[in-house]
Amino acid sequence: MAIAQFVVNGLLVGALFAAVAVGFALIWGVVDIINLAHGEMVMLGGYTAYWLLSIATGTAEGSVLLFLATIPVVVGVLFVVGYALQRTLVSRVIGTDIFLTLLVTFGISIAIQQLAIQAWTANPRSIQVAFADPSMAVGGLVVPKMKLVAFAGAIVLTAILYLFLQRTRTGRAIRAVSQNPEAAALVGIDVEHTRAVTFGISSAVAGGAGAFIATILNIQPQMGLIYTLKSFVIVVFGGVGSIPGALTGGLLLGVVEELTAGLVSSQWTLAVSFTLLIVLLVIKPKGLFGTGADNEH
Amino acid sequence: MSTDPDTSGLLRSILPPERLDRLFDLCGAHGWKLIAAGAVVGALPPVFGLREGYMMTVLSEMFLFAILALSWDIVGGQTGYPSFGNMAFFGIGGYATAILVKDAAISFPIAMVGAVVAVLVFAAVNGLIVLRLRGHYFAIATLGILLAIQQVTRNLDITGGASGKILFDVPPGIVFYYFFLAVLVVEMAVVYYLTQTRFGFILNAIRDDEGKATAMGFNTTYYKTAAWMLAALFTGLAGGAYGLFNTFLDPQTAYNGAWNVELIAMALMGGTGTVAGPVIGAFGLHTIIEYVESSFVGWQLVLLGAAIIVTVIRFPKGVVGTLRAYANEMDYYERGGMAATDDEEVTTDE
């Protein structure tokens, strides 16, 4: 029985990991950049929702609907942030040494983290969403309602991203650029703009996930790195550029973490995640769905 | 490399490339003397009265960071494998010494030997895993290992868990000052020598084109591992001393991710792949960060992030690298002058 509870908890939080990882996978696949500042987009999304709610109600509390109303704003804001970062900074190092691209996003990550500390202090915060009855019982398992809402939110964000890529013109342009930038340019696609849009929507989805995270866990300026690394684990497992892969990987990672926390101790969760990272890198899976991660660049 | 007339014009009038080139040649010819001179200069301040206090700590830390940056550069700049997790060696060295000194009541020098052994064993195992990865994967794997070790250390009792270890009865600051200085001088000498040997050439070959190096008959795994263990040795030595120097060690301090970024930035800003670069970068950046930290508390890391971004985008070669490129730009045309005529006749292609 307890195990089932852990699994459910894992799936619920795993969807959020997946939503974050999905954007990471996209940037990696399309722009060929490992965005070490990706976790900061999650953090910024959380804080944006927090402050919106605070402005609206005076405290960081509100009803579900009020909270959900902040999501479109969060998504919009983070889209702009992501687009701007790519256009102004990241684009300048594309095509250079891999080390430099890693370092520039790392530099951005540090700058954002530290600015956040300066602006908002290092104290953790969270958003309280009011429910008459915070959890519900489903077949003997306890399911906190907010976690269910977060789960749904993450799935919706992921689905929207997926549909966007498959059904819209911009989405097709993105896929074209990921396969062959030169050919895409020849066909008239504005490659720079497309890359920036990719960064934008990845950051937007990550930010949206961050808003949900603020309601079920807490947020603090330095939370980003963990999410970046988890995204890395998920994408190596699921395949670069693959959204279904990231989804599966995210859910799995969530379950593994909850099982560790429940069966061993929550102190060991991170250690397990990082060890998984190393194990995956050693085994070098081809990725479940995606193009697989080369280790030769 | 920027050869645009506007900036070059100003620089050219002050310091023409040829003169700088000759300066570099001079430095190259007298490298050993320069290192020795540096050692002497470094050894002087305590002789003239600086035996304790803030300045001594700052200088000691400058030497420390120079050691770390130069160690990073052995694998990152010379061999082309940028590690984001060098601090793992630092922390293991630090904890090994701390545990041996505090819990096993072993004297400092012997504990250091134990720390070095621990670090080298760890580096060998670690290397088996990460050195077969390239590019992104290598960098992230090293980061993963650093964080994993940090987490594990937090959860173990022998390391004092999250609260770490406090150390008493440590040697006075001046011991550490000379220790770090000595390790730095030795490391500079070692790296300087190696860059002129076949071993150093092979490392650079791995950096430039590992596939070609393999096709030429070099077992690149062997050389990468050697470089990795060398970097681990010096980093571990520095870490081993640091715990006592700081009288306190916890997972955050020992496996400090922020420091890892700092030392990469130092190597980058000074100039990767050179001997002087990481040292200059360390001295310079550490001084700036200390200054910012004292005047604008909390902003030093924002500055670090911004500095990294600017360097990566505008000056990826760092101080030494950019100056060298500037100094040598004439090289091709001057010395290649003879070849240039052959060039016309021989390569009017592409």
Next chain:
Amino acid sequence: MSNTPETDDDHAATATAADTVLRTEGITKRFGGLTAVNDVDVEVHEGEIVGLIGPNGAGKSTLFNCITGTLTADEGRVTLQGEDVTDWPEYKIARAGLGRMFQETRIFGGMSVRKNLLLAAQEGGADIGGLLRRPDDSLMERTNELLDYVDLGGLADTRAGRLSFGQQKLIEFVMELMAEPDLLLMDEPAGGINPTMLENLIDYIRTANDEEEATIFLIEHNMDFVMEIADRIYVLAHGERIATGTPDEIQHNQHVIDAYLGRE
């Protein structure tokens, strides 16, 4: 040079191990459903220049990769100087006396031309003593001589990455002269350089072959080049060996002509 005998038995009877520098027997390499190289036998004898030609996609580069150890053949055997090197790692085969020049011309762009040459010299050795030694005078002398020989003497201290493509190709070749391999594999040496440079290269290759008994196995698309310089030629098409013989014989071989025309 004589025609390659048609059976292994014939060959075993007429050649000793010292004669045959390289032999592949039944090399087959598949990638998923595609058979890139199918049961290919080739031989290179000491002092020969042997050409490997064929339409694009014929499997020439794949065969080379199986020989150098970059890839491991699914079936068949590679013998170098009498030793079975089929499963050896790439660096070990290189160390055993196999040199390779690449189609895209690979040298170490971040270091000086001289340093490239010093790296190529094998007498540095792999033992600790050799590794920790700095280049001695005789080695430096050799680099100077070789660079002068190809008229690139003034570029010794220039960063290799700054050289033009043609000059880099020459440097890659000079590196092989430094290394003195038992067998040199050249992948499209005539690619991307102008006629004058090509003439010079042919000269250098001939001289190396005449004076140093350099043994060369080369892939090439430039027919004039191959026909002029090769003692013998193998032709691959669709992964299989379809012909072998002297340049003259190959030029008049109907199978070969068909294979090339069939491609268009």
